[in-house]
Amino acid sequence: MSQEPRTYCLLLFLFLIHGVASHGVADSRQDLPPLLQKMAEEIIDGSYLNALLDLIQFQSSHVWTADLSHRVVAYLNSRNVAFTIPSLQAVMENHLEQCLYQPWKLLEDLRGTDAQQFRTAMKCLLEDKKDRLELDDITVDLGEIRKQALQSPGVNRSLFLITLERCFQVLNPLECVEILGRVLRGSSGHFLQPDITERLPRDLREDAFKNLSVVFKDLYDQTSAHSQRAVYSWMTGILQTSSNGTDDSVSWVSAENLWILGRYMVHLSFEEIMNISPTEIGLFISYDNATKQLDTVYDITPELAQAFLERISSSNFDVRNTSTIHRLGLLVCFYDDLELLDAAVAQVLLHQMIKCSHLRGFQAGVQKLKADLLEIATENQTLNETLGSLSDAVVGLTHSQLESLCPEAVHGAISTLNQVSGWAKSQVIILSAKYLAHEKVMEAGDTASGIVEIQGAFFKEVSLFDLWREPGFNSTVLKEKELRRSQALFLFELLSKTTRRPEELLSAGQLVKGVMCSHIEAMSVDSFLAHFQYFENNFSLLSPYQINCLAWKYWEVSRSSMPPFLLATLPARYLASVPASQCVPFLISLGKSQLDSLVLDSHKKNSVLKKVQQCLNDSVADEFTVDILGNLLCHLPAAVIHRGVSPRAWATALHSLRDCLDLSPQQKVAVRLRLLEQHGLPQNWTAETTKDLGPFLVLFSGDELSSVATKFPDILQQTASKMAGTLPPKEFLQAVFESVRNSSEESPTSDRSPGCHGVSAPSSNDIIKLAEANACWAPEGLLCLGEDAFLRSVELLGAVRSFSPAQLRTLKEKAVQVWDTPSYWREYHLVSLGRIVLALTESELEQLDLSSIDTVASLSQQTEWTPGQAKSILQGFLEDSGYSVQDLKSFHLVGLGATLCAMNITEISLIKISEFRVVVARIGTLLCSTHVLAEFKRKAEVVFGGPTEWSSSVLQELGTIAAGLSKEELRMLDKDLMPYFQPSAIKCLPDEIFKELSAEQIAFLGPENAAAVTPAQRRQLSMLQLQSLQQALDGAKTRSWLDAPPSASPTRTPASLSPPGAWVSQGLGLGCPLLVLMPRLVW
Known part of the structure; x- marks a missing residue:
């Protein structure tokens, strides 16, 4: 809808001008059709939306002729209404702003339309065809108007509200439901607030009700818990009213009503489920789409799932029958009838339980059920025989069970194993070894197909040196490949020399990462404006420096149509160019971007x-x-x-x-x-409130959360599980911990070690539920962890980021109890321990068998090693493997990871250049000491030449290695290379070396690198250097293009499609202009 008001105004404006230009002043006595007469009166009254709707209605049943323009103007003249082009334009533009940027004003205008006008507006929204309004020389693209209406912030809400208010009184209910569906889907469901259901009609026809129910079901996951409950109440109110049964003892929950409820069936009460008749539940489960529906009840609780299972059992469906099990959807995750279950049925259940990972919570119970079924499925059969039929339950196999597998069994089941997700790294290591033991995988033979054939993410691992030697690149082969920025910089520069069509390069996937400012500057005005959409579609791939270059280019060539958010990347004073009248488009444009990545x-x-x-x-x-x-x-x-x-x-x-x-x-x-x-306080919240405010529970104290932990432990635990990858506050974790402890079945620890009698130790179920909240266990509880619980949950414990050194040491001691001393540990042990390995002392690290680079690679995944520990790992590998430094291959260097920082200068000098050049980018991610980086820099010079020969792609490839430059070398670097340092390299530059950069070099750093400058580095700079740094932070220009002051009048170019004063139209991302003027139009 964003450009719809603009279209009303320009349509009428140009329509009137056309009439004047073609026919001059007319005889005021000429008759005008009543609808056009009404339209003219609305123009006089300033009701431009009403006038447009009347015009659309008239045109739908009449052929527009040239004399009609003449007759409308004649009518206006007869009313003594004198329009001049400037005054009419000003009035129209003012109305444009009100409609486009004040959606509440649009809502009022729509409320003011009569029934026929409103019907016309709704019909315009409803049509699927890309229709156009043709009026002699003027064309209005109504299809584009409709598209924008369903995508525009604010305007979309106006359409939703007016549809609720008036549509059901004016249009067919089916049409209104279709409009509501389109608008709601465009809003991602956030318009569905609880009070909205009060405005929904309760006497809908059956077909309209079913269609609207489908819309609500599709938006279920985007709807708040309160709104879900409100929609459920509205649906059940209609379903109960329309129920044919007069006997209160007969449940209203029929098979068809269950199907209509869809996802909302999880809101049925336990009693309502238990009252469903066996006939109706049997009929429901026999529906072909029942399985699809039950596959989506992600938020069902164990109590309700088991109630449904009980009712299904009461029908003529046997829940032990294979065909019935296939129909149960997510109900299988709560299957509890395991008594006398045979192995074949257990295997079928396990296969169906692959989908249980989609459940919202209750994973501990799912894992326990899988373990029980696994035991039944393998009863009287060896694991080797059943491996291929255990589905994703195989991820629950312990290390010892996996070690017991024969290579032939793994090879035979490999296609099934490959389809399973959720493998722990340690399990993959064991299975890979088994597979390779059966069938030796040959190394790649002929590489004649070349680097060009390497697909997807693997291409990112190709070194810049190898790209230099590959001649076969074109933009087409790069479209599906992931690129490092250094690769993209090299390839874009390479291909730009042979490709004359910018769109070929800009549309080639991640190649756009390699656009340099020089490329942007070299584009002509027409080319830049025509191809800007390619940049706009890939802003997430562009660096802040590249976006800053785009902003400057736009400011220079066509600031009248510049996307407003780009102003945020220019020096702060340029925001002054945004007048108050353009605030709303500025907010819309900036609100669609990510400010944190745009302004650093x-x-x-x-x-x-x-x-x-x-x-x-x-x-x-x-x-x-x-x-x-x-x-x-x-x-x-x-x-x-x-x-x-x-x-x-x-x-x-x-x-x-x-x-x-x-x-x-x-x-x-x-x-x-x-x-x-x-x-109020959380202790007074309902279950729905607690669900809706889940992300904000971290804002409350432990005392305030204690009632939530008691009343709604499942909701609290589900909320915590959604925060995986973050570090919630300690008090929140403590509340989650207490909720799990209070709801878990108390069982004494099975550990009989001294000091463990009576100690409350975690079970594997507890550990699964707690996730990051496992950090709340006391060290003695962790030490008393049972062996089976430790083996089943060690990977989860190894992933906890909040463990203290004391807790890590305790878990290491537990590993020693279970697996013996570190000298007996194998690679998969180390992988499964995760962060726990950080507790190994230097002497314990020396005990490890580090002969395999895979083992070392598992250790190097951790980044918190002390220098002493890192040195022990490095020396352990060299000694145990028998390799000398000069024997190391490229994959050894990658596997050693951060432990390479423990090498001394002599050792680094021994690394073969042929191996080093393949992994430069990987080594360039390491945060080593200055003297180590300096030595790596010397090796890089052998590959890429001296610093004065480096290109932007080389500097980007080197990463932190570039921080090994000396003062003299840094001063010699071309200022144009400064933006291509990686921010990590800037941070690694020693303070006394960073200060050697000239003021001009610092000014060219670009916003991202300038933001990486540390406070210590900043303190070493002179006043002039600090001014340059501020210029870089501000996004000040570093090129000699025209820099008119912000107050300068906007430049206009032939390529600019925006009318005077509407400098923001491109910034809204509105696509092509809706109004197409034909060549014969006279201005």
Whole structure:
């Protein structure tokens, strides 16, 4: 809808001009058809939307002729309405802004339409065809209007609300449901607030009700728990009313009603499920689509799942029958009838349980059921015989069970094993060894097909040196390959010399990573504007420096159509070029980007946010404003969140704030205060409130969370499981820990070691549920962990990032108890231990058998080794393997990883150049000491030449190795290379060397590298250098193009399609202009 108002205005404006230009002043007595007369009156009244709708309605049943333009103008003249082109244009543009950037105004306009106009508007939304409105020389693309209407922030909400208010009184209910579906799907479901269901009709025809139910089912996962409950109540209210049964003893939950409920069947109460008649549940489970429906009940609870299983058992379906098991969907995850179950049925159940990983929680119970079924499935059969039929339960096999497999069994089951996800690295190591023992995998023979044939992510591992030697590249072969930035820089430069069509390179997948500022500068105005969409579609692949170059180019050639968000990458003062009248498009454009990756300097970001606050007047008035803000909501100051977001806007804002991953401490305090004001303390929350506010539970204290841990342990644990990969606050983890401990079945530890009597130790189920909250176990509890529990959960414990050194030492001691001393440990032991290996002392590391580079590689995955530990690992490998440094191959160097930093200068000098050049990029990720990096730099010179010969791709490839440059070498680097340092290399440059950069070199660093400068490095700089650094942080230009002051009047170019004053149209990403003017139009 974003350009629809623009189209009304320009359509009518040009229509009138066309009439004047073609026919001049007409006889005012000429008759005008009533609908066009009404349209003319609306033009006079300023009701331009109404006028457009009347025009569309008239055109749908009449052929537009040239004399009609003349007659409309004549009518206007007869009413003494004198239009001049400038005055009419000003009026139209003002209305454009109101409609386009004030969606609440559009809502009011739609409310003011009569029934016929409203019907026309809805029909325009409903049509699938890409229809056009043809009026003599003027064409309006209604299909594009409809597309934009369903994608525009704020406008989409206006359409949703007006459809609810008026559609069911004006249009066929089926049509209204279709419109609601389109608008809701465009909103990702966040329009579905609980109060919305109160506005839904309760007397819908059956077909319309079923269609709308499908929409709600499709949006289930994007809908809040409160809204899910509200939609469920609305659906069941209609289903219960329409139930034909008059006997209260007969359940309203029929087979068809279960099908209509779909995902919402999980909201049925236990009693309602148990009252379903055997006939109806049998009929439901016999439906062909029942399995598909039951496959999606991800949030079903064990209690309700078992109730459904019981009712199915009461029908004529035998839940032990293979065909029935195939129909159960996710209900199999809670199968509990294991008594006298035979092995064949157990294997079928295991195969069906692959889908259980999609459940929201309850994974500990699933793992236990799999283990029980695994035992039954392998009863009276060897593991070798059943391996291929155990489905993904094989990931539950212990190391000893996997070690007992014969190579032939692994080889025979390899196709099944390859389809299973969830393997631990240690299991993969064992199975790979078994497989290779059966069938030796030959090394690649003829490599004549060349590097060009390497596919996907593997291509990223090709060295820059090898790319130099490969002649067979073109843009087509690169489209599906993942590229490092150094590869892209080299390949783009290479191919740009032979390719004259920019779109071939810019559309070649990740090759766009290699666009340099010089390439952007060299593009003509027409070429740049025509191909900007390729950059726009790949902003996530571009560096901040590349985006800054695009911004400067746009500012120079066509600032009148410049996407507003690009202004944020220019020096802060350029934001002054955004007038107050253009605030909303600026907010929309910036809200669609990721501000943290767009603006890296905190001071500059504050300037951008000040402009945002100025545009908002420090308040968020309503839900339309929330829509317009988009991602900017995550950056609003705490004061605005606490007091500036109106009650009307808060529910919508809260829904969006859930997705903000990096709120500041002040913002978190503000959100917490608002939550307390609206919902009270967590002890008073309902289950739905707790689900909806799950991401915010980390904001509350342990005491405040204790009631949640008691009342809703499953919800708390599900919330914690969604935070995998983050480090929640200790108090939140403690609450999760208490909830698991309170709900787990107490059982004394099986460990009979001294000191373990009466100690509460974790079970494997507890460890699965706790995840990061395992950090709350006392060391003595971990030491008393049972052997079986340790073996089943060691990988999970090894992944916990919050363990203290004392806890890691305790778990290491447990590993020694179970596996004996480190001298007996094998590679898979070390892999499974994860971070626990960090507790190994230097003497214990020396005990390890490090003859295999795979073993060393598993250790090098950890990045927290002390220098002494790293040296022990390196020396252990060289001694145990019998290799000398000069014998090391490229894969050895990669496997050694961070332990390479423990090499001395003499050892580094012995590395073969032929091996080093293959893994330069990998070594360039290491954060080694300066003297080590300097020695690697000397080796790089043998491969790539001296620093004065390096290109941008070489500097990017070297990574941290470039931090080994001397003062003299750094000073000699061309300033144009400065943006191609990796930020990690900038951080590694010693302070006394970094200060040797000239002010000009520092100015050319680019925003990303300037942001990487450390406080210690900054303290060494002169005033002039600091000014240059600030210029780089600001995104100041580093080229000699025209730099007109921000207040300069916008430049216009023939390629610019935007009308005067509408400099933001491209920034909204609206695609091609909706209005196409034919050549005969007279201005």
